[in-house]
Every structure is written in structure tokens, then in C-alpha cells.
Amino acid sequence: MDVLLLSRIQFALTTSFHYLFPPLSIGLGLLLVIIEAVWLKTRNPLYHQMARFWTRVFALTFAIGVATGLVLEFEFGTNWATYSRFVGDVFGSPLAAEGIFAFFLESGFLAVLLFGWDRVSPRLHFFSTCMVCLGAHFSAVWIVVANSWMQTPAGFHIVGEGLRARAEITDFWQMVFNPSAVDRLSHVLCGAWQAGAFLVVSVSAWYLLKKRHTEFARASLRIGLLTGLAASLLQLATGHSSAAGVARNQPAKLAAFEGLYDTMPRAPLTLFGWVDERAEVVRGGVAIPGLLSILSYGDIHHPVQGLREFKPEDRPPVNLSFQFYHIMVGVGVGMIALAGLGCWYFWRGSLPGQRWLLWLLTLSVLGPLLANQTGWFAAEVGRQPWLVYGLLRTSDGLSAVVRANTVLTSILLFSAVYLLLFAVFVYLLHSKIQHGPDAADLTPAGKLARPPRAN
Amino acid sequence: MSGAGLDLNVVWFALVGVLFTGYAVLDGFDLGVGALHLFTRTDEERRVMINTIGPVWDGNEVWLVTGGGALFAAFPNVYATVFSGFYLALVLLLLALIFRAVAIEFRSKQPMRWWRQMWDFGFSAGSLAACLLLGVAIGNIAWGIPIDARGEFAGTFWGLLHPYALLLGVTAVAVFMTHGALYALMKTEGALHDKLRRWSKRCFILLAVCSVAATLATLFCVPHLAARARANPWLFGLVLVNLLAIANIRREVQRGRDGRAFLSSSIGIMALMGLFALGMFPNLLWSHPDPAHNLTIYNAASSPRTLGIMLTIAAIGMPLVLAYTAFIYWIFRGKVRLDRASY
Numbered sequence: 001m002d003v004l005l006l007s008r009i010q011f012a013l014t015t016s017f018h019y020l021f022p023p024l025s026i027g028l029g030l031l032l033v034i035i036e037a038v039w040l041k042t043r044n045p046l047y048h049q050m051a052r053f054w055t056r057v058f059a060l061t062f063a064i065g066v067a068t069g070l071v072l073e074f075e076f077g078t079n080w081a082t083y084s085r086f087v088g089d090v091f092g093s094p095l096a097a098e099g100i101f102a103f104f105l106e107s108g109f110l111a112v113l114l115f116g117w118d119r120v121s122p123r124l125h126f127f128s129t130c131m132v133c134l135g136a137h138f139s140a141v142w143i144v145v146a147n148s149w150m151q152t153p154a155g156f157h158i159v160g161e162g163l164r165a166r167a168e169i170t171d172f173w174q175m176v177f178n179p180s181a182v183d184r185l186s187h188v189l190c191g192a193w194q195a196g197a198f199l200v201v202s203v204s205a206w207y208l209l210k211k212r213h214t215e216f217a218r219a220s221l222r223i224g225l226l227t228g229l230a231a232s233l234l235q236l237a238t239g240h241s242s243a244a245g246v247a248r249n250q251p252a253k254l255a256a257f258e259g260l261y262d263t264m265p266r267a268p269l270t271l272f273g274w275v276d277e278r279a280e281v282v283r284g285g286v287a288i289p290g291l292l293s294i295l296s297y298g299d300i301h302h303p304v305q306g307l308r309e310f311k312p313e314d315r316p317p318v319n320l321s322f323q324f325y326h327i328m329v330g331v332g333v334g335m336i337a338l339a340g341l342g343c344w345y346f347w348r349g350s351l352p353g354q355r356w357l358l359w360l361l362t363l364s365v366l367g368p369l370l371a372n373q374t375g376w377f378a379a380e381v382g383r384q385p386w387l388v389y390g391l392l393r394t395s396d397g398l399s400a401v402v403r404a405n406t407v408l409t410s411i412l413l414f415s416a417v418y419l420l421l422f423a424v425f426v427y428l429l430h431s432k433i434q435h436g437p438d439a440a441d442l443t444p445a446g447k448l449a450r451p452p453r454a455n
Numbered sequence: 456m457s458g459a460g461l462d463l464n465v466v467w468f469a470l471v472g473v474l475f476t477g478y479a480v481l482d483g484f485d486l487g488v489g490a491l492h493l494f495t496r497t498d499e500e501r502r503v504m505i506n507t508i509g510p511v512w513d514g515n516e517v518w519l520v521t522g523g524g525a526l527f528a529a530f531p532n533v534y535a536t537v538f539s540g541f542y543l544a545l546v547l548l549l550l551a552l553i554f555r556a557v558a559i560e561f562r563s564k565q566p567m568r569w570w571r572q573m574w575d576f577g578f579s580a581g582s583l584a585a586c587l588l589l590g591v592a593i594g595n596i597a598w599g600i601p602i603d604a605r606g607e608f609a610g611t612f613w614g615l616l617h618p619y620a621l622l623l624g625v626t627a628v629a630v631f632m633t634h635g636a637l638y639a640l641m642k643t644e645g646a647l648h649d650k651l652r653r654w655s656k657r658c659f660i661l662l663a664v665c666s667v668a669a670t671l672a673t674l675f676c677v678p679h680l681a682a683r684a685r686a687n688p689w690l691f692g693l694v695l696v697n698l699l700a701i702a703n704i705r706r707e708v709q710r711g712r713d714g715r716a717f718l719s720s721s722i723g724i725m726a727l728m729g730l731f732a733l734g735m736f737p738n739l740l741w742s743h744p745d746p747a748h749n750l751t752i753y754n755a756a757s758s759p760r761t762l763g764i765m766l767t768i769a770a771i772g773m774p775l776v777l778a779y780t781a782f783i784y785w786i787f788r789g790k791v792r793l794d795r796a797s798y
Contacts, residue, residue, distance in 0.1 A: 063560035066513060067553040073523045077538025078545060081607075088531020089757040093765055096528040099521030100772035107517050108779045111510030112786060115796050119786055159758075163605070168758045399539035401607050410546045417550055421557060428564050440795075 004395050006407040007079040014071050016373055017418045021065035023372050026140060027196015028058045029133035034223055036126050046219055049441040056432060059114055064425055083387055083397030089168045090156050090175055091146055098142035106135025144185045145176050150388050152249045154178040183245045187238040193231035194335060194368040200224035203433055205361035208352055216437050225346055229339035235332055247296035250389060251305040253382035256321040258292055260306045267292040267304035272326055275319035316384040324378035331371040338364055463762035464752040467529040470769060474525055476728040478518035480721050485512040487635015489555055489582025491654060492575060500647050501575060503791050505559055505798045507642040510787045528765050532606055532755035533739045540608025544615055548588040555581030563798040590627025594620030598677055599743025606750060622672055626665040630724060633658040637717040642791050659705050666701055670694060679741055680734045690733060697726035
């Protein structure tokens with residue numbers, strides 16, 4: 001295998017493994033803020049117990065997220081040195097800003113969140129939890145800004161020629177608010193909130209199924225389901241505006257998402273199917289006529305560009321983009337239905353009797369994880385053959401001095417270590433869930449032992 | 456190049472230096488605690504060791520991440536050349552850092568003996584390997600690496616393991632182990648404290664030998680750094696500061712002033728990084744054997760506009776970072792007490 005393919009495999013592998021964890025930390029971070037706020041407000045020790053339990057789960061996801069994220073900070077240099085030289089002037093600053101504004105904030109206050117329960121006042125602890133959550137969100141901001149610039153570059157000009165050519169910044173805020181940044185950021189954050197919320201839902205539903213820790217589970221479920229429903233509905237809106245943005249800014253990518261070859265008004269929205277790339281048709285598909293034009297441009301007569309407008313070497317892998325995109329959309333719609341059903345039965349009080357639904361809810365965390373992964377696969381595969389859209393091809397971004405067997409060695413090393421980490425993560429998460437919330441946490445001690453507020 | 460009489464390239468050379476020095480001083484001690492970890496015997500001692508760095512190691516490591524990001528933004532050519540050139544060495548460093556990071560988190564999660572021993576080993580071996588690899592990397596950058604006319608690394612992985620680089624690797628282990636022992640000394644009491652005192656003295660002997668050897672090797676075997684020192688004799692002042700700071704460690708430990716001993720060690724590390732930076736300036740990578748291909752703060756830098764933007768980011772961000780770093784260290788000041796939230 002050649003260096004290009006191996007380097008792409010390595011980046012895909014390390015990034016997607018890493019990205020199992022940050023959405024959980026971001027989402028759980030938000031839920032921790034909510035839970036602790038409720039605790040401070042009501043002084044109900046149940047919420048203290050919840051905060052302690054979910055903090056322990058948070059710590060686990062955070063640790064692996066940090067450890068695997070370290071690799072990514074350096075991987076642009078190791079495998080994509082030519083890319084790094086080409087974009088460093090533009091792309092480096094969001095990365096550095098992420099370190100300065102996000103990681104320091106997150107990791108500093110994490111110490112108080114994890115170890116400060118008995119050392120600081122409840123208010124200061126709550127403040128720290130908010131800062132950790134904010135830091136996690138900031139890191140999403142800067143990394144999505146950086147990635148969005150690769151999708152829709154703005155605020156730069158090209159200086160020099162041939163091998164010496166590079167992108168230099170002309171307007172920092174134009175780079176930050178590049179055409180796809182805001183849509184994609186809100187889409188990513190909603191996906192992260194869904195991941196955190198449905199993790200809480202999953203574990204709580206499991207407890208209800210097993211009739212364990214029922215009071216804890218019900219309180220967690222209420223917060224999880226509400227956040228999950230809100231994030232899932234919001235996701236519909238951000239998903240829509242992201243897709244409309246793709247239609248405007250990266251038409252070849254949208255055409256690939258939809259398997260659309262001919263430019264046409266009244267373009268159909270394909271619900272599912274299999275793209276035969278050789279014959280350039282979608283097989284076995286079901287499509288709704290005109291809907292793609294409406295969704296992309298709000299006008300059924302507006303033509304949508306098809307793939308034949310683009311030279312074959314400028315098209316992304318069509319079927320792969322198509323399938324990833326459709327899995328993401330399908331799962332996204334499913335999450336809305338599931339959260340809606342969950343809320344409906346929960347507030348009617350009959351959820352514990354609906355075992356089929358509890359089983360579905362127990363598995364629900366897999367939904368956002370799958371959608372987050374396939375969404376990014378669609379976004380990145382759909383960007384091909386470009387590394388920076390329209391500017392630098394993926395094949396031109398490689399490191400000049402790195403050989404195939406070196407990359408292969410590193411892939412094998414990373415795979416072995418990541419497999420081990422994943423096994424340990426699942427094992428520890430499982431044993432934490434089995435262990436359940438700590439009864440001792442129902443009687444806060446030390447600085448937390450405040451008398452219940454008199455009403 | 457200059458906005459208001461300010462050479463941004465020089466400023467960023469200094470700032471990247473500050474970030475990596477911050478990393479060496481801060482993560483240096485928690486790497487050192489990790490390297491010493493396996494010398495402790497009981498589970499309680501090992502828990503105390505991990506909890507001395509428990510609340511802070513994660514933040515300390517961010518200095519490396521941010522240093523990497525700043526290097527990418529300010530000097531992308533150096534970032535690209537070094538990390539693609541040191542590919543396997545860097546992958547090994549990352550794996551070492553991953554192992555120690557997760558080991559800290561995982562160890563306390565299960566009570567089984569084999570479980571804890573496995574992560575004890577991961578924590579310690581990862582920390583030790585990270586110290587060694589960081590030292591070897593610094594050694595190579597000081598010595599010079601083969602760079603071709605395109606600015607690309609032209610050497611091999613095994614070529615990085617020459618005697619001078621290995622000497623600096625061992626020196627880094629000695630520096631960080633001493634530093635870690637002194638930090639742990641401040642945070643512990645009782646029998647473990649006494650043990651650490653003995654270990655810190657042994658580490659000190661290794662450190663003293665390595666420092667002298669590394670200083671002599673640099674003066675006699677690395678021509679470009681030696682020439683820099685001969686041309687600027689005041690640099691020997693900094694060498695003296697470094698050696699005095701190291702000597703003072705022993706004196707303070709002897710008098711039981713752990714805090715001052717740690718401070719001396721920190722000053723020693725800063726003096727070392729300062730010497731390294733001033734010896735290299737304005738080069739970021741010395742090309743060996745052909746200095747015509749050196750990567751400097753001018754030919755490897757981003758545009759003045761980017762450097763200016765980054766300076767604004769740093770000016771807003773760094774005071775905040777320093778403020779809450781100080782705040783966190785203050786909250787977790789004093790000797791380690793194990794409680795339910797501890798590792």
C-alpha cells in the first residue's frame with residue numbers, strides 16, 4: 001500500500017477513535033452543570049449523588065479523550081508536513097488558540113471538579129464545573145473553525161508559487177467565521193449534547209429495567225431525556241442549515257451525499273439506495289421529487305448541481321459519502337422519535353412498564369455515537385479529493401520524507417494501544433455502571449454538609 | 456518585520472521557548488514522579504505518589520500541546536520538518552504519554568493487585584520513556600540534524616540515537632527524576648517522605664554527573680554552540696547559574712527546606728532551557744553538516760500578520776492561564792491527604 005492510503009487510514013483511525021470521547025465529555029459536561037445547578041438550588045442530596053456519579057463517568061471519558069487527542073496535535077506534522085507548510089500560517093492559529101483558551105481552562109478546573117468536592121465551597125465547585133464545560137465547548141469551537149476552514153477556506157491569499165506557495169492570512173475574523181463555520185459548529189455541538197444526554201438516558205434506563213437505584217435513575221432520566229429531546233430537535237435545524245450550506249459552498253459534496261448526477265430543477269431527495277458509480281445511477285432507491293431543491297434553496301424550481309458538472313478527478317467517492325450521510329440523517333431522525341417517545345411515556349408515568357422502550361433507551365447512546373462518526377466520515381470523505389477545498393489535493397499534502405512502512409508501523413502500534421484502551425474503557429464503564437451511585441454520596445460531608453435550606 | 460520596533464519573529468521565538476520551558480518545569484516534575492513510582496512498595500505509598508500530581512498533571516501536559524500548536528502557527532516549517540523527520544520517535548513519545556495518562560486514571564478504578572501493578576508499570580515506564588525521548592529530541596536539535604535544500608529532514612530514525620543525544624536523554628531523566636523527587640518531597644510526610652529524601656540525594660548525584668558531562672560535551676563536541684559561548688562569554692554566567700542552582704538543591708535538601716530545593720531545581724531547568732535557546736538563536740533547527748540549510752526564525756516563520764494575531768491571542772490568553780494555574784496550585788497546596796475522590 002502507498003503512503004497516501006496508509007496516511008489517510010492512520011488519520012481516520014486515530015481521529016475517529018478520539019472522537020468517540022470528546023462528544024461524551026462535552027455533553028456530559030453540560031449535564032453536570034445542569035445537575036449541579038439543580039442541587040445548589042434544591043439542596044436535594046439525590047442531585048449531589050447524581051453529580052458525583054456522573055462526574056466519575058465524565059472523568060473516564062475525559063482521560064481517554066485527552067490521551068488520544070494529544071496524537072492529533074502532532075499528526076499534521078508527522079504525516080501531512082506539506083499540508084502543514086502550506087496552511088500553517090492560517091490553520092495554526094486556531095489550533096494554538098484551542099490550547100490557550102480551551103485546554104488550559106478545561107484541565108485546570110477539572111482538578112477542582114474531580115478532587116475539589118471537600119476543598120472548596122459548593123459555589124466555587126459549581127463555578128469550576130461551568131468552566132470545565134465551557135473549556136470543552138471552546139475546544140469544539142476552535143477545532144471546528146480549523147476544520148471548516150479546510151471545507152470553505154476564507155480570509156487568506158496565496159503567496160509564492162509552485163512548491164513554495166502557501167496560504168497566508170488576510171483577515172482573521174473572516175477565517176474564523178468562514179462560510180461553513182457557524183453551521184458546522186452548532187451541528188457538532190448538538191451532536192455532542194445528544195451523546196452526553198443519551199449516555200445518561202442509557203444508563204438510567206438500564207437501572208429502571210433492572211429495578212435498581214430507581215429514584216436516582218428517574219431523576220437522571222428526566223434531565224437526560226429533556227436535554228436529549230431538545231438537542232435532537234435543535235439538531236434538525238442545524239443539520240438543515242449545514243446541508244444548505246454544503247449546497248452553496250461545496251456543490252460536488254452535496255451531489256455525492258444525494259447521489260445526484262444530473263443538474264436539475266425539482267431535484268429529488270433520495271431516502272435510501274445504492275449508488276452505482278460506474279453506471280452513475282442510484283439503484284433500488286426511493287426518492288421524493290423536488291424535495292432536495294426545496295431543502296437546499298427553499299425553491300422547488302432552483303436547480304441543484306449534479307456530479308456530471310465536475311471532472312471525475314474532482315468528485316468525491318460517491319457511494320461512500322452517500323451511505324455515511326444517509327446513516328447519519330436516518331439515525332438523527334430516529335433519535336428525535338426515540339426521545340419523543342421516551343418523554344411521552346415518562347411524563348405519563350408509564351415508562352417503567354414499557355420494557356421494549358426501556359431496552360431501546362438503554363441502547364440509545366449508540367445512536368449519537370454512530371451519527372457523530374458517520375457525520376464526520378461524510379463531511380471528510382465528501383471533501384475529497386481536496387485536503388483544503390479547491391486549493392490543495394489530499395495527495396499533495398503528504399510528508400515528503402515519510403515512508404510507507406513507517407506509517408504502517410505506527411498504524412499497527414496505535415491500533416494495538418487503542419484496542420487495549422477501548423477494552424479497558426468498556427470494562428471500567430461497565431463496572432462503574434454495575435457499581436452504581438454511591439449511597440454515601442446521599443449524605444454530603446465536609447464543606448458540602450450544609451443544613452437543608454429552610455423555605 | 457517590526458510593527459512598533461518589535462521584531463515579532465524574535466518575540467515568538469521567546470514565547471515558544473516560554474511554553475516549552477513551562478512544560479519542562481511543570482510536566483517535568485510529574486514525569487519525574489512517574490519515573491520514581493516503581494521504587495515505592497506499598498499500595499498506599501503508590502496512591503500518595505500518584506495523588507501528589509493528581510490534580511495538576513493534566514494541566515501541565517497542556518503546555519506541550521499548546522507549545523506544539525504555537526510552533527505550528529508561528530513556525531510551520533519547523534513543525535513540519537521536525538515532526539515528519541522524528542516520526543517514529545514522536546510516535547513512541549506519544550504512546551508513552553498516552554500510557555501514563557490513562558494509567559493515572561485507570562489504576563485506582565479496580566482493587567485487584569495485578570490490575571494496579573499493570574498500571575503502575577504503565578505509568579512508570581511511560582514517564583521514564585517520555586523523559587528519555589524528550590532529552591534525546593533536545594540533544595538532536597542542539598547537535599544539529601541533517602536537513603536538505605528543501606528544508607526537509609534527511610536523516611534516519613537510528614541516526615537520531617548518537618552518543619550526544621543519548622547523553623542528553625539520560626541527563627533529562629536525571630533532571631526530571633530529581634525534580635519529581637523534590638516535588639513529591641514537598642507533598643508527602645512520614646516514612647515516604649524520608650524515603651524520597653534518600654532518593655532525591657541519589658538522583659542528585661546522577662544529576663550532578665550528567666550536568667557536568669553534558670556541559671563539557673556541549674563545549675567540546677558541539678562546535679556551533681561552543682562558538683556561540685566563546686563569542687558571548689556572558690553565557691558562561693548562565694552556565695554558572697545552572698550549576699549553582701543544581702548545587703543548591705543538595706544544600707536545601709540537607710537543611711530540610713523542600714520548597715527551596717524544588718525552586719532551585721526549577722531555576723536550574725529554566726537556566727538550561729535559556730542556555731539552549733540563546734545558543735540556538737536565531738536558528739530553530741541547526742542543519743548538520745551544512746548550516747546553509749538552517750531553519751531560522753525568519754525563513755521558517757509565518758507571516759508578520761499571523762504572528763501579530765497570535766501575539767494578541769497570547770496576550771489575552773496567557774495572563775488567564777497563569778492566573779488559574781496559580782489558583783489551582785493554591786487550592787491543592789499542602790501535603791497530600793487521601794480521600795474518597797483521590798486516585
